[in-house]
Amino acid sequence: MRDDNEPRHDPSMPNRRRFLQSAAWTWGAVAAGAGSWVLRPTWASAQGPIKVGIATDLTGAIGYAGNANANIAKLVVKEINGRGGVLGRPLELHIEDTASNESVAVANVRKLIQRDKVDVVFGGITSSMRNAIKDVIVTRGRTLYIYPQLYEGKECTPFIYCTGPTPAQQCDEFIPWLMKNGGKRFALPSANYVWPHVLNQYARKVIEGNGGEVIFEEYYPLDQVEYSATVNKIMTNKVDVVFNTVIPPGVGPFFKQLYEAGFTKRGGRLSCVYYDENTLNINAPHEIEGLASCLDYFRAVTKDEPGSARIQADYDKQFPGPIVFAAGSAATGMYRGLKLWEAAVKEARSVGREAVAKALDHAKISEGPGGPAEMVPGKRHCKMRMYTAVAKQGTYDIVARSKGLVDPKEC
């Protein structure tokens, strides 16, 4: 009911209620569009822009990785647009936050497909994320999907292309190196989820095939932070090589307890195939001195690989700060994926899914992080160079590199 004695406000004058209403609207708008960013090109073409969708974890537990993915996508798109775009059309970047949370992700990726109608989607970091969003993109969305992260393999769905390393690429040359530079007795301590399980199956085959022995393979809850029982088993069984797939938060305390028990001091070799420049900071340098990793790129590669050096320099210039360009967070696979897709669109002279997929099947790039890369025809996975690096006082030294491009051996 209205009180006639209430002082009348000039409608154009702000009052408290009006302020609250508009504030509510603003917040509502922010909430509805939360996690969406559009980066429009600075020039236009008659046919309109090509829409590139990026779905990655900008927030949440693996936000550091997602932001590196978004950064590298901005860098590549800017570079492509600066050179005149693709097929005379500029690229328009649509970035959606998958928030390290599969249910949030599905809703946001749906926006990319249904609202923005993007021509291709890049992204997803964890396998659980890929599995959550792939159906939305590929089956119901009828859109091409490029997955950039190192992973356990076996993703053979048509129209999904993987541009990160597979178990074969991370094990075939690395495990023999570990045997030569560590020993034949392996322990496989692992976090209890799909990647370690499937990677270990492959690693075990390579270890046993090369005359090594798996002393134990054990799985831990993802948030376990106390590893005394495991460390004891490693020490008393005289394990030579710890092939680790325990992930943060457990990996820090685990490596620390191993160090305190004197594992590296007595000549043990620590190894972990997702370890890159980001994860180096989890422990103090002396605790993981000698840790070996095998990835498609390390910053140390820039010393004698001019293509990688250029990409790294561009990245550091455009994105100084804590979010670094590193292989373990899928950023290198994102670069590779975008460039391979660009090559495919140019060859196909179209952005149609079937035409691009056909060209992407054998796409090649001569320059990328770590060197050139090419898709293996019919396999939807990518051949690339692999590097073995050892942690030394808080950085990596490259100690071995593949002779040529390593086969992913998938599908």
Add this chain to the structure above:
Amino acid sequence: MEGVISAVFEVLNFGAIMVLVVLGLGVIAGMMGIFNFAHGEFVLLGAYTVYLFHTWTLPIWLGMLAAPVVVAAIALVLERLVIRRFYAVPVIAMLGTYAVGLAIRESVRGLIGGLYRAVPEPLIGSIDIGAVHIARWRLAIVVITVLVMVGCYLLLTRTGLGLKVRAALENPSLARASGLSTTRIYAGTFAFGAGLAGLAGALVVPVFSLSADLGIRFLIQGFLAVMLGGVGSFEGSVAGAALIGVMSAALPWGVAPVLADVLVFLIAVVLVRLWPRGLTAGRTV
């Protein structure tokens, strides 16, 4: 033999860490009846304070001394602004503290770039007794935990201040009628519990490395410990935490680790069923 000694020490060490983390939670839950979901984030803030001291190249131990004070001060502000409004409605208070915790956690995540940061121990190296290596810092944690535990117990049971706190929590109206300011006592107790959390975070960060999710790891087990020990008792929380910590560290020596994790909860639930009022019911502060 060496194996047994080091195993016992490692198990004891994790038990001590659990007690340290749960102490503050137990004080707040037991004395105030509030399940503080921001407890993990107070632990995180303590850890973050030490990390800041480390980045400013100040001594780590100085950061560890400062952490409880800093966290208690922040908690005092939060209590005045948010928590005190919810004393009458514990469920809402739970959600309120959860929101506070979320805000703290995500802020810290932004500040450290979402990454893990190593913080060095103030005491490096190990004490070697034959073939047994005991890390000095882990030993220090056990010793400090015992001291803090005894200190808290004496404070609550043997001092005038402790008496007032217990009086205000047992019977607020009578305490007020007797001239005690319950508002100030509640605020003080909340800040004290948070300060303990800050201390815990500061002491354990060299062991676990700093990350935004540092505190969450302990939250559920912490609540389980408080339930197990009996809500409303100081010794109960300590006993519950020690039991949960020791079980978490000891079970993986015998059974598959994935199973051990479940077993800890299973055993705790059974114990809660057998002693619904807690392990130390009726015999406590």
